[in-house]
Amino acid sequence: MSLGAMAVAACGGSGSERAAVSEASDTDVASVLVMACTGCHSDQSGAIASLNVYDSDQLRDALLQYKTDANGTTVMHRLARGYSDAEIDLISAQLGQDDVSP
Amino acid sequence: MSLVFNRRNLIQSAVLGASAAALPGSAMAQARARIVIVGGGFGGATAALTLKRLLPSSDITLIEPFDQFVACPFSNLVIAGLRDITSQSFSYDRLEAAGITRIADTAIDVDPVAKTVSLQWGDDLTYDKLILSPGIDFRFEALEGYHSGMTGRLPHAWKAGSQTLWLQLKLQALEDGQTVIMSVPPAPYRCPPGPYERASLIAHFLKTQKPRSKLIILDAKDQFSKMALFKEAWEEHYPDHLEWRGASNDGTVVRVDAEADTVFTDFESFQSPAINVIPPQKAGFIAERAGVADATGWCPIDPLSFASTLQSDIHVIGDATIAAPMPKSAFSANLQGKVCAVAIARIVAGMSPEPTVLANTCYSYTTPDEAISIAGVYSNAGGKLSSISGAGGVSPLRADKAIRNAEAAQAHHWFETITAEAFG
Incomplete structure (x- = not known):
């Protein structure tokens, strides 16, 4: 059984249980790094994107693009430049929704 | 030992059950x-x-x-x-x-x-x-003539609540043509760009509702957060409704007289029925x-x-x-x-505790549907907080209105998100 399949089995794939897993009590490096993200990003889409709809590859690509676009002026461009590629990997893996995709 | 729960091993421990007791996450639980x-x-x-x-x-x-x-x-x-x-x-x-x-x-x-x-x-x-x-609390003693009993006459509105409404009421009661005064303290104080957002929105109020009135900002500083962006917005939107005086232009308020509705700089006095004194601050x-x-x-x-x-x-x-x-x-x-x-x-x-990367984003409205922002990224490693070089900064100058509108919408979303996270 793959990790992803285990997650689906453990969570039953329903929204509420999914939330329970993503809010687990964590204090590891990745869990603390993403605490800066949730001040603006919620599970509601709007003027600021919801992070619940991207897998980790999509997040990593987006963050690296923000970081390396020298002409970018949005808040995300300005923030992404402060993170190393390794930190972006950790953040993307932590927030990506790979585990719970069917 | 640095082995802790993350999402993946949380799932594993849910499956493996018995091993969970060996994890520090369990020490936290207990x-x-x-x-x-x-x-x-x-x-x-x-x-x-x-x-x-x-x-x-x-x-x-x-x-x-x-x-x-x-x-x-x-x-x-x-x-x-x-x-x-x-x-x-x-x-x-x-x-x-x-x-x-x-x-x-x-x-x-x-x-x-x-x-x-x-x-x-x-x-x-x-x-x-x-x-x-x-x-924060206020350093009432730092401003001659000022004391804690004066916040009705000279509202600070720097802690939100009745003070916010009191300043709103004073603005609404203003006669068209009367001047509004705002006194801004030296740094550090709560919300560095806050006085200038407030000034922008008061100027908007005056422009639309008391068009012969204007706001004078008396500032104890010569530089402030997002200064170029605010000044650009003020020139565009409020040339007749907002005047900013920095410290080197006799802007520092050194004394107040609440009974006389007057504040004093070194060389001038300013009287108004709507004076907003943002006092010097401390923890x-x-x-x-x-x-x-x-x-x-x-x-x-x-x-x-x-x-x-x-x-x-x-x-x-x-x-x-x-x-x-x-x-x-x-x-x-x-x-x-x-x-x-x-x-x-x-x-x-x-x-x-382990080092991490912290961040900050602050939006400020310059009109009801336009905003500007400042962002920063910080390391807390090595015993100090330090800005990560190359990161952070403010919105672009001379930007399209669409960018200002987008940041106003982001500001609103941010407020909803952060208050939900803090209070539910």
């Missing part, structure tokens, strides 16, 4: 620390909820005298008549539902040796860890009682855990801290609350 938090703002409320999640068996007590928290961010829109104050108000119901004990009382003293907090009405509380998130008074404030009036901290450098087992977060280059903002307080909670949970479980 820890029965007594943690007292003073102040239910963006910092304290967030720290309380985060700690309850990380240390579910511990006693988390929040001391906050008011039943409703009234948020400062977005309160400048209320002053300008663009937003209802009820949209600024949040209860502690969700915190109480999460198992946090809220005591509706005021912390009046701390004994850092006995590790007790004295309350105005109730019995003393004993803590293992104390988090102070007391926000909330309990910080001084606890011995965690230094000679500056603010609280030095170890940025890894937000532990006071002056007293053991007391942590300080939010506006009260000396955390520069992180600004005194709601975003900073919220994130510091989370980072502090993680550090305490790790300490309680026998682990050390």
Whole structure:
């Protein structure tokens, strides 16, 4: 059984249980790094994107693009430049929704 | 040992069951620390909820005298008549539902040796860890002629609530053609760009409702946050309704006379029925009682855990801290609350706090549908908070209106998100 399949089995794939897993009590490096993200990003889409709809590859690509676009002026461009590629990997893996995709 | 729960091994431990007891995450689950938090703002409320999640068996007590928290961010829109104050108000119901004990009382003293907090009405509380998130208090003595009884006549509106409405009322009662005065203190103070957002929105109010009136900002500084962006917006939108005077242009207010509705700089006096005195500031008074404030009036901290450098087992977060280059903002307080909670949970479980990367974003409205922003990214490694070079900065100058509109919409989304995270 793959990790992803285990997650689906453990969570039953329903929204509420999914939330329970993503809010687990964590204090590891990745869990603390993403605490800066949730001040603006919620599970509601709007003027600021919801992070619940991207897998980790999509997040990593987006963050690296923000970081390396020298002409970018949005808040995300300005923030992404402060993170190393390794930190972006950790953040993307932590927030990506790979585990719970069917 | 650094093995802790993350999402993946949480799932594994759910499957493997029995091995969970060997993990430090389990030490957190079982820890029965007594943690007292003073102040239910963006910092304290967030720290309380985060700690309850990380240390579910511990006693988390929040001391906050008011039943409703009234948020400062977005309160400048209320002053300008663009937003209802009820949209600024949040209860502690969700915190109480999460198992946090809220005591509706005021912390009046701390004994850092006995590790007790004295309350105005109730019995003393004993803590293992104390988090102070007391926000700001005013240095009334720093302005000649000013004292705490004058805030009705000369509202500060720098703590949101009745003061916000009082300043709104004074603006509404203004006769067209009368001048509005705002006095801005020297740094540091809560919300560095806040006075200039307020000035923008007051100028918008005057332009649309009292077109012969104008606002004069008397500033104790020559430079301020997002200055070029604000000045650009003011030239575009409020050339006849806003005048800014910096310190080197005799802008510093040195004396007030509330009876005469007058403030004084070195060489001039300004009379108005609508004077907004934003007073010089310091950490909330309990910080001084606890011995965690230094000679500056603010609280030095170890940025890894937000532990006071002056007293053991007391942590300080939010506006009260000396955390520069992180600004005194709601975003900073919220994130510091989370980072502090993680550090305490790790300490309680026998682990050390780890360095991380912190961030801040502050939006300011320049018109009801245009905003500008400043962002920063910070390291708390090496015993200090430092800006990560190459990151952060402000919105572009001479930007399309669409960019300003987009940041106004983002500001609104940010407010909804951060208040939901802090208060539910």
